[in-house]
Amino acid sequence: MSTGLSTAFITLFEAEVKQAYQGDAVLRDSVRMRTNVEGSTVKFPKIGKGTAQIRTPQTDVVPLNTSFSTVTATMENYIAAEYSDIFDQAKVNFDERQELAQVVGKAIARREDQIIIDVMEAASPGATIANTVVTSGSAAASDLNIGKIIAAKKAMDAANVPPTDRHAICHANNLAGLLGDERAISGDFQNIKALVAGELNTMMGFQFHIVGDRDEGGLAIDGSSDRNTFFYHRSAIGCGVGIPPKVEVNYVPEKTSFLVSAMYSAGAVAIDTAGLIKVTCRES
Numbered sequence: 362m363s364t365g366l367s368t369a370f371i372t373l374f375e376a377e378v379k380q381a382y383q384g385d386a387v388l389r390d391s392v393r394m395r396t397n398v399e400g401s402t403v404k405f406p407k408i409g410k411g412t413a414q415i416r417t418p419q420t421d422v423v424p425l426n427t428s429f430s431t432v433t434a435t436m437e438n439y440i441a442a443e444y445s446d447i448f449d450q451a452k453v454n455f456d457e458r459q460e461l462a463q464v465v466g467k468a469i470a471r472r473e474d475q476i477i478i479d480v481m482e483a484a485s486p487g488a489t490i491a492n493t494v495v496t497s498g499s500a501a502a503s504d505l506n507i508g509k510i511i512a513a514k515k516a517m518d519a520a521n522v523p524p525t526d527r528h529a530i531c532h533a534n535n536l537a538g539l540l541g542d543e544r545a546i547s548g549d550f551q552n553i554k555a556l557v558a559g560e561l562n563t564m565m566g567f568q569f570h571i572v573g574d575r576d577e578g579g580l581a582i583d584g585s586s587d588r589n590t591f592f593y594h595r596s597a598i599g600c601g602v603g604i605p606p607k608v609e610v611n612y613v614p615e616k617t618s619f620l621v622s623a624m625y626s627a628g629a630v631a632i633d634t635a636g637l638i639k640v641t642c643r644e645s
Contacts, residue, residue, distance in 0.1 A: 384474075385467050385471070388478075389474075391570060392598040392629070393596050394602065397602075398627075401435065404431040404432070405434065406430075407632060412425070432599070436626050436627060436628045437626070437628055439625045439626070439627075440469075440624045441468035441472075442622035444613070462623075465621055465622060466623050470606060471576075471577050474575075478578070478580060482581070484634050487637055488513075488639075490512045490516070490638060490639065492643040494508050494509050502643035504541070504643060505642045509640050513592040522636045527592070528592070530572065531572075531580070532572060532644075533572070536571055567592055582644065585643070587641050587642065588641070589639050590640045590642055591640070599629065599630050606623065606625045607625075608622070
């Protein structure tokens, strides 16, 4: 039984249940996914690059000797579960199992995001944008601003990262900081208006993904109020999935209860950190 359900026996009369505010998955489509993984690991292949040479007649062709390598993601198993007692269910006028299915499903969805975030945090990025980068004026610790986004774009362009499939993940506080930058909300940056409206949209080629505070960790903030945000290319991060997110409801006779459970098996890894930029923001 959900341990908090007994409080609803007397006090709850409305059939519509207010669930706690909680986040859902936002990063699934922003990274390279490999599904139907069998085994405990999955390897993502990498291939290097070379330089074309002038062809000299009647000489042997010199191969590029292109390098090949792999990076490995290790699968981890995750579960979110809660019991729904049949006797307790009879005392309330809402479907507890249905409500719990949403709760455990969203818990797994947020874990899916956290796997990706943790990999970004642990990786050595291709470039780091300091918290002192500003849009104009003297350098000073600041939140997300146009200057930081320009710097991230510059770093990716310099590394020849493809201009498509670029993404950015930041905290809701960082979005608020960005909207405090006068250039961000001026007519010269029309796309940001969708962000003002709360919609996900692109700016300077980056599709933004916004997360709030999360019990799983989310985008961590340190004691100096610095929080790392990440600008990345889809191919820079790989996520392998053995068991995709799914919810099951099974009756357990020994407990005269239904077990509502969500499960997920996956692992992530940084494939090419040239396409991963860490941008540090000082929140006020």
